[in-house]
Amino acid sequence: MSTPRGVALVTGASRGLGAVIAARLAADDWAVAVNYRTDAEGARRVVGEIRADGGVADAFAADVTDEDGVCGLVAEVEARLGPVDVLVANATGPQPEVPVEELTWQAHLDQLEFFVKSPTLLLQAVLPGMKRKGRGRIVQIGSDIFERGLPRMSAYIAAKGAQLGLTRSWARELGPHDITVNLVAPGWIPVERHADVSEQDRRDYVAEVPLGRFGTPVEIAAAVCFLASDAASFLTGERITVNGGHTID
Numbered sequence: 001m002s003t004p005r006g007v008a009l010v011t012g013a014s015r016g017l018g019a020v021i022a023a024r025l026a027a028d029d030w031a032v033a034v035n036y037r038t039d040a041e042g043a044r045r046v047v048g049e050i051r052a053d054g055g056v057a058d059a060f061a062a063d064v065t066d067e068d069g070v071c072g073l074v075a076e077v078e079a080r081l082g083p084v085d086v087l088v089a090n091a092t093g094p095q096p097e098v099p100v101e102e103l104t105w106q107a108h109l110d111q112l113e114f115f116v117k118s119p120t121l122l123l124q125a126v127l128p129g130m131k132r133k134g135r136g137r138i139v140q141i142g143s144d145i146f147e148r149g150l151p152r153m154s155a156y157i158a159a160k161g162a163q164l165g166l167t168r169s170w171a172r173e174l175g176p177h178d179i180t181v182n183l184v185a186p187g188w189i190p191v192e193r194h195a196d197v198s199e200q201d202r203r204d205y206v207a208e209v210p211l212g213r214f215g216t217p218v219e220i221a222a223a224v225c226f227l228a229s230d231a232a233s234f235l236t237g238e239r240i241t242v243n244g245g246h247t248i249d
Contacts, residue, residue, distance in 0.1 A: 004031035004056050007081045008228065009074070011035040011064045011122065012091030014042030016191035017141065017217050021088055022046055024221035025228065026055030030086060033077040034059045037091075056081070064091050065113040067121055074125035083129035086137040086228045089119045097152035111159035119166060127179075136179035137228045140167055141220075142239065144187045147247040164239060171237030180236035184223045187243025189215050210245035 007030065013022040014036035023046065026032045032050060034057055036043040043059035050057040058080055062073035077084060093114050098107050119140055130136030145153060146160045164183055171181040188205055190197070206213060223240050226232050241247060 002029050005029045006085030007031045007033060007077065007083060008086035008088065009033040009035065009077055009084045009122075009126070010088040010090055011118070012037075014039035014046060014059075016193065017186070017189060017220055018088075018090040019046045020217035021090060021221045021224050022057065023050055023053075023055075024218070024225050025086070025088075026050040026057055027053065028225050028229070029055075030228070031056040031081045033057075033081055033084070035062055035064065035073060035091070037061065037063050064089075064118045064122060070118070070121040070125050074122075078129065083133065084126040085130070085133070085135070086139070087122055087126050088139045088141065088224055088228075089122055090141040091118060092141075095153070095156050098155060099152050100154060103154060107155040108158060111155045112162065115159040115163040116166065119163065123170065127174075130179050131177050134178055136174070136177070137232075138167075138170065138174075138179065138181040139224050139227045140181075140183040141224075142167075142183045142185040144185045144241050144243045144247050146185070167239070168237045175236055178233075180227070180232065182227045182232070182236060183239045184220060184227065185239050185241045185243070186220045187215055187241075187246050189217055189220055191217060208246060209243070210248065213244065215242055215244055 008025045010018050010022045012018040013034040022032045022034050034043050034046050047057045047059050060073055060076055063069040140163055142163055143160045145157055167181050167183040220242055223242050
């Protein structure tokens with residue numbers, strides 16, 4: 001087992017994209033903090049697979065939309081693994097379709113909890129350690145839905161737009177500390193929560209993608225790992241869209 005190059009915290013990592021991102025970071029020699037809120041079994045599985053492959057990982061329960069929860073999470077990660085060098089803000093919640101006639105302010109707030117409040121709390125918690133080291137990597141997981149402008153998804157789309165704005169502002173503010181802030185924007189990447197999507201909807205989507213297929217979680221993880229690496233040290237405030245060309249203008 002090689003010595004970890006540092007510590008990566010991945011939120012919402014007990015399944016889906018987060019689980020694959022965590023595994024890929026571990027394969028790149030990061031010690032990985034696998035965050036989850038309720039899926040302890042899934043988090044243990046991700047950690048077990050990483051350790052079986054010779055990596056370093058541990059599971060950490062926390063609600064990343066709660067201020068005390070985030071402070072406790074980062075403190076526990078630092079105590080057990082060390083200061084966080086790479087933060088991957090991946091955790092998300094339900095994304096219901098809501099017609100504009102039924103749209104409430106609470107529907108907006110529900111999305112802002114995950115894509116504005118949570119990243120802000122997480123960044124504030126890891127920032128002191130990154131500043132002490134004089135280096136850090138923040139990677140947000142966004143979405144190409146901001147360009148696609150799908151109907152009945154306005155609360156989710158607005159929050160994803162706000163997340164991109166945070167990325168750009170933070171990149172300018174934190175650049176002098178050698179802390180980069182970037183966003184990976186996947187297209188539709190089928191994971192467990194898409195199990196009930198119809199085959200017709202899947203075919204319709206793929207028909208609009210220039211590369212003629214769905215992307216995979218591994219391809220999203222590769223983009224995240226690039227942004228976490230030294231190869232991306234001069235890249236900040238950027239949005240990398242991984243969607244097979246679906247939103248080419």
